[in-house]
Amino acid sequence: MTAQLIIFFVLAGLAVIGAVSLIFQRHPIHSALSLIVVMVALAGLYLLLGAEFVAAVQIIVYGGAIMVLFVLVIMLLNAGVEERTNFSKLAATAGIPLAVALTAFLAATIAKSGPVTTGVRPGSVASTQGLATMLFREFVYPFELTSFLILVAILGALVLAQREKGS
Amino acid sequence: MSAFFAQHAFWIVTILKIIVLLFVILTLDAYLTWFERKVVAHIQSRWGPYRVGPHGLLQPLADGLKFLFKEDPTPAGVDKFVYYLAPFLALSLALTSLAVIPFGPDPIRIFGYETNFGVADLNIGLLILYAITALGVYGVALAGWSSNSKYPLLGGLRSSAQMMSYELALTLSVVGVLLMANSFNLRDIIAAQGRHPNLGLLGWNIFPQILGFFCFFVAAVAETNRAPFDLPEAESELVAGFHTEYASFKFAMFFIAEYTSMVTVSCLCTILFFGGWLSPFPSGPIWGWTHFLPTVFLGALGLYLIWDGFHYETVFGRIVLPGIGTVFCALAALLALSPAVNAFIQGPFWFFSKVLVFLFVYVWVRGTLPRFRYDQLMTIGWKLLLPVSIGNVLLTSFAILKWGAS
DSSP: OHHHHHHHHHHHHHHHHHHHHHHHOSSHHHHHHHHHHHHHHHHHHHHHTTOHHHHHHIIIIIIIIIHHHHHHHHHHHTOOOOOOOOOOHHIIIIIHHHHHHHHHHHHHHHHHSOSOOOSOOTTSTTSHHHHHHIIIIITHHHHHHHHHHHHHHHHHHHHHHHHHHHO | OHHHHHHSHHHHHHHHHHHHHHHHHHHHHHHHHHHHHHHHHHHTTOOOSOSSSGGGTTHHHHHHHHHHHSOOOOOTTOOHHHHHHHHHHHHHHHHHHGGGOOOOSSOEEETTEEEOSSSOOOTTHHHHHHHHHHHHHHHHHHHHHHTOSHHHHHHHHHHHHHHHHHHHHHHHHTHHHHHHHTOSOHHHHHHHHTSOTTTGGGGSTTTTTHHHHHHHHHHHHHHTTOTTSOGGGOHHHHTTGGGTTOOHHHHHHHHHHHHHHHHHHHHHHHHHHSOTTOOSSOOSGGGGGGGGHHHHHHHHHHHHHHHHHHTOSSHHHHHHHHHHHHHHHHHHHHHHHOHHHHHHHHHHHHHHHHHHHHHHHHHHHHHHOOOOOHHHHHHIIIIIIHHHHHHHHHHHHHHHHHHOOO
C-alpha cells in the first residue's frame, strides 16, 4: 500500500508540475513537451489503478499520435517564442472568482465522497475483455455513430484541403 | 543475508535480470555493427574490418573508445535542454521496449527463486511495445528541431511524417495475429502457434498471416529508419539528417538506439509470425535427433574457428581464434553430456537463431536495395500497406468466424 501511495504521489506531482509548466513555458515546443509529461503521468496513474488497456491506449493515442501531430505542426510553422501581453480585463475579473469556485466545488465533492476504493478487479470494465464486451454489446450503436462522426470529420478535412489546392 | 534475499527476492532478481539483459544487448549491438560491416563488405566484394583484432573482432571496441574520447561540441544557438534530452529519450525508449520480450519458455531458478526468461511478463505486452514505439518518434523529431540547423530540421520533419504514416500499417498488420491468439500477451501468442505440435513449422502464423507479415516487416523497417527507408538520414540530401549536429557519445546513443530497435523488431517478427522459441520440427520420437542440433551447430562452429585460427596471419589471431573455438566446443560437449541443460537450451536456441536470421535480412536489404524517393515512400505507406493490412484484418475475421480460431 505504501509503495502504491508513493508512486501515486510521484505521478500526480509530475502531472501537476507538467500542467503548470505547460502554461508558464514561453516556447510552444516546451509547452508541448510538458503536455506529453502530463499524458504519460496520467497513463501511469491508470496503470496504478489496474486499467492496463486504458493506460496503453492513453500513451499510444494521446502521448503518441496526437502530441506528435502537435510537435510536427509547431516544427513545420517554425513557431518562435511567444510574446507576453498584459492580462486581459476579463481574465482578471472573472478568472479568479471562477478558479476559487472550481476549487471549492472539487473540495466539497472530495469531502463528501465515501471511502476510497482502489484498484480494478480483473474481468471488470477496465480490462481489455470487459471494455470490448461493453463497447460491442451494450454500447454498439453509440460506438458506431461516434466512429461515423469521426469519418465524416476526416472526409470534411479532405474536401477542404482539396478545394484549396484547386483554386 | 539470506533472510534479506528471501524478503526482497523479486526486486533483487529483477534488477539482476535487467543488468544481464543490458550487458547482453549492448554487446550484441556492438557486434551487430561488426556483422553489418562484414556482410555489406562481402556483398560489395570487399573484406570489411580486418585490422583491429582477428577478423576485425575488436573493431567495435575501438569504435566505442573513439566515441568516448572524441570532442563533444555543442553547436551555437541550440535549445540546450531539448538538445540533450533527445538522445536520452531515443536510447532509453529503445532499451525499455526489450524488457517486454520473452526469450525462452522455461522458468529459470536463481538462488531458489523461480523467474521467467525475460524481464517483464505483461498481459498487454504488445500494446506496451506499441506505446513505446509511439513515443520513440520524439527522440528523432526533437533532435532535428533543437539542433538549430536546416538539415536536421528537414530530417526530423521527414522522419516524423514517415513514422506517423507507417505506425498505422504497423499496428493494423498484427491484428490478424492477435485475433488468432486471442491475447495481447506475447507468451500466449507463441503458445497459440504451438497448438498443433505435430505440424511443426506449418502451425506458425506466417502461413495464414503472410499478408500481415509482409506489411509488418516493411512497416517495421520504415519505423526503425533503416535502408531502404532511411530518408531521415539520407546522406546525399541531408548530410546525416536529424543527428548531423550530434557528435561523440550523443551520436553513439542514437546509433545504439537504432541497433537496439533492430533487435526488438527482429524479436517481434520471430514471436508474432515465426513461432518464437518453438522448434520448426514436429514433436515425436522420429524427430528426437533435432534436440542435438544446438550441439552440432556449436561444435561445428568451434571446430571451424580452431581450424581457421591455426592458419591466421597474426600471432594474436592464432591464439585468440582457437581459444574462442575451444569455448564453443566445450559448450557443445556440455550440451551433449547434460540432458537437462540441453532441454533447457532448446527454446532460447531456436529463438536466437530466428532473430539472427532477421538481423541478417535487415543487413541484406540494406546492402542490396536503393533508397526510396519521398513520394514513393508515402505512396507505399498509404496506398499499399494500409489497404492490404485492413484487408488482412477483414479476411482473418471472416475466416475465424467461419472455421473458428486455430
